[in-house]
Amino acid sequence: MEWDWEFAASIMPQLLAGFRITLIATALGAVVAAVLGLVFAILRRSRNRILSRGTGFVVEFIRGTPLLVQLYFIFYVLPDLGIRLPALTAGVIGMGLHYATYASEVYRGGIEAVSRGQWEAAKATNLNARQTWIHIILPQAVPPMIPAMANYLLAMFKETPLLSAITVLELMNQARSVANSSYRYVEPMTLVGVMFLIVSVISVVGLRWLERRYGGVGK
Amino acid sequence: MDQPIIRIQNLQKSFGTLKVIDGLNFDVMKGEKLALIGPSGSGKTTILRILMTLEDISGGRIEINGEPLYHMTKGGAELPADEAHLHKMRRHVGMVFQHFNLFPHKTVLQNITLAPVLTQGVGRAAAESRARELLDMVGLADKAAYMPSQLSGGQKQRVAIARALALQPQIMLFDEVTSALDPELVEEVLEVMQRLARETDMTMLLVTHEMGFAHDFADRVLFFDKGRIVEQGPPDQIFTAPQEDRTKSFLRKIIAAGQRV
Numbered sequence: 001m002e003w004d005w006e007f008a009a010s011i012m013p014q015l016l017a018g019f020r021i022t023l024i025a026t027a028l029g030a031v032v033a034a035v036l037g038l039v040f041a042i043l044r045r046s047r048n049r050i051l052s053r054g055t056g057f058v059v060e061f062i063r064g065t066p067l068l069v070q071l072y073f074i075f076y077v078l079p080d081l082g083i084r085l086p087a088l089t090a091g092v093i094g095m096g097l098h099y100a101t102y103a104s105e106v107y108r109g110g111i112e113a114v115s116r117g118q119w120e121a122a123k124a125t126n127l128n129a130r131q132t133w134i135h136i137i138l139p140q141a142v143p144p145m146i147p148a149m150a151n152y153l154l155a156m157f158k159e160t161p162l163l164s165a166i167t168v169l170e171l172m173n174q175a176r177s178v179a180n181s182s183y184r185y186v187e188p189m190t191l192v193g194v195m196f197l198i199v200s201v202i203s204v205v206g207l208r209w210l211e212r213r214y215g216g217v218g219k
Numbered sequence: 220m221d222q223p224i225i226r227i228q229n230l231q232k233s234f235g236t237l238k239v240i241d242g243l244n245f246d247v248m249k250g251e252k253l254a255l256i257g258p259s260g261s262g263k264t265t266i267l268r269i270l271m272t273l274e275d276i277s278g279g280r281i282e283i284n285g286e287p288l289y290h291m292t293k294g295g296a297e298l299p300a301d302e303a304h305l306h307k308m309r310r311h312v313g314m315v316f317q318h319f320n321l322f323p324h325k326t327v328l329q330n331i332t333l334a335p336v337l338t339q340g341v342g343r344a345a346a347e348s349r350a351r352e353l354l355d356m357v358g359l360a361d362k363a364a365y366m367p368s369q370l371s372g373g374q375k376q377r378v379a380i381a382r383a384l385a386l387q388p389q390i391m392l393f394d395e396v397t398s399a400l401d402p403e404l405v406e407e408v409l410e411v412m413q414r415l416a417r418e419t420d421m422t423m424l425l426v427t428h429e430m431g432f433a434h435d436f437a438d439r440v441l442f443f444d445k446g447r448i449v450e451q452g453p454p455d456q457i458f459t460a461p462q463e464d465r466t467k468s469f470l471r472k473i474i475a476a477g478q479r480v
Contacts, residue, residue, distance in 0.1 A: 115320075117316060117318055117320035118320060118322065120271075120273050120314075120316065120320060121316065121320035121321070121322065123271065123272065123273060123309065124271055124273075124309075124312075124313060124314040124316075124320075124383070125313075125333070125334035125338070125382065125383075125386060126306065126309045126310050126334060126338045126386065127333075127334060127337060127338060128306060128338075129302070131337050131338070135322075135333060135337065136322055139324050140323065140324055
């Protein structure tokens with residue numbers, strides 16, 4: 001087994017194309033997770049029992065089943081029901097939905113950490129529900145959540161190779177296609193590892209900074 | 220004569236199986252300054268919280284300016300109030316809390332201007348100039364740009380009073396506003412409230428353990444025990460010549476604890 005620099009350089013464009021998809025999938029998945037997670041968290045707090053229990057059940061269900069199974073379901077089973085999604089869209093929805101359940105727990109913790117007195121002061125100053133969330137609760141609840149959220153973002157990023165199972169041409173899938181056609185695994189797999197490692201190391205440094213910056217907010 | 224600004228009729232409130240208010244009736248006239256006193260757990264704070272709609276009621280009826288607080292008429296029938304009705308009624312009432320509950324992520328000035336701008340459509344400039352007047356009134360004109368965490372307890376509570384006043388409610392509720400303060404900071408808050416009581420015709424309800432202050436502040440004192448009014452009257456009568464045994468024994472304990480009444 002020998003490392004071939006020339007071969008490594010020749011496959012770089014294909015790997016970078018895959019890496020681009022990996023980053024796009026992560027970014028879009030994160031947006032879906034952040035938005036849906038907040039929706040889950042707010043619905044679970046609803047005074048309507050059916051709504052809060054129903055949401056709780058859905059969240060537990062999603063969290064209790066593997067992401068890979070969910071991806072297969074969205075990409076291969078939904079078409080039987082007439083819902084046909086492009087691979088990347090299916091992947092983004094699957095990952096976003098899966099991580100939304102984790103994000104909703106983070107939101108829930110952050111929201112519950114805001115004292116009851118803040119809700120009461122909002123009421124006493126006659127803010128409506130929307131104004132209370134936007135001006136009082138979320139600005140206090142979100143900063144302490146940031147480190148935990150960033151952690152899940154990194155975890156999701158490292159799970160993107162699962163998308164290769166539903167034909168998304170992300171980094172891992174590209175590397176595998178290189179390997180399958182050239183019978184060389186060393187260079188593509190090493191490069192995949194290095195690319196993930198670079199982003200992870202940068203992220204961990206960023207995470208430490210976020211923890212220092214926001215970890216203490218909200219006491 | 221005038222109709223009362225607050226009318227409470229057969230009010231009931233339970234927390235689970237615990238009955239904290241049991242068939243309470245009283246009226247408050249416009250501009251009246253009421254002190255609600257009594258042992259802990261007598262339901263005084265619960266009454267304020269109910270008037271602020273921070274708690275549901277278990278039974279009975281409350282009217283503010285003749286309009287039911289927890290009921291609304293829809294299509295000729297009287298129904299339990301929905302959030303929209305409560306929201307509409309809340310503009311009559313303001314509250315100052317024991318633990319201040321300032322918004323910690325907003326400056327002192329923003330704490331005061333937030334609600335008038337959002338809920339009353341007051342322009343930012345007008346809201347700010349009004350806020351500065353109020354800060355001046357509570358003696359904190361130089362603290363407008365501070366964050367709440369940079370203030371002492373007494374200063375926080377004075378900001379909280381200014382925040383409540385900015386909405387110009389007809390009724391102000393003060394819930395043990397000095398209980399969380401260090402003793403040396405109590406006076407500055409009481410002074411502000413005393414001035415407010417003298418200079419405005421706002422209706423005020425005060426729950427307090429400071430009997431001396433209740434004496435100076437109130438037109439009428441209501442002594443509560445176990446969710447009912449045991450005795451009420453002008454402060455001089457309640458504090459110097461109480462009729463009921465329970466009032467007497469409560470005041471004896473207070474005096475024994477070293478308080479002036």
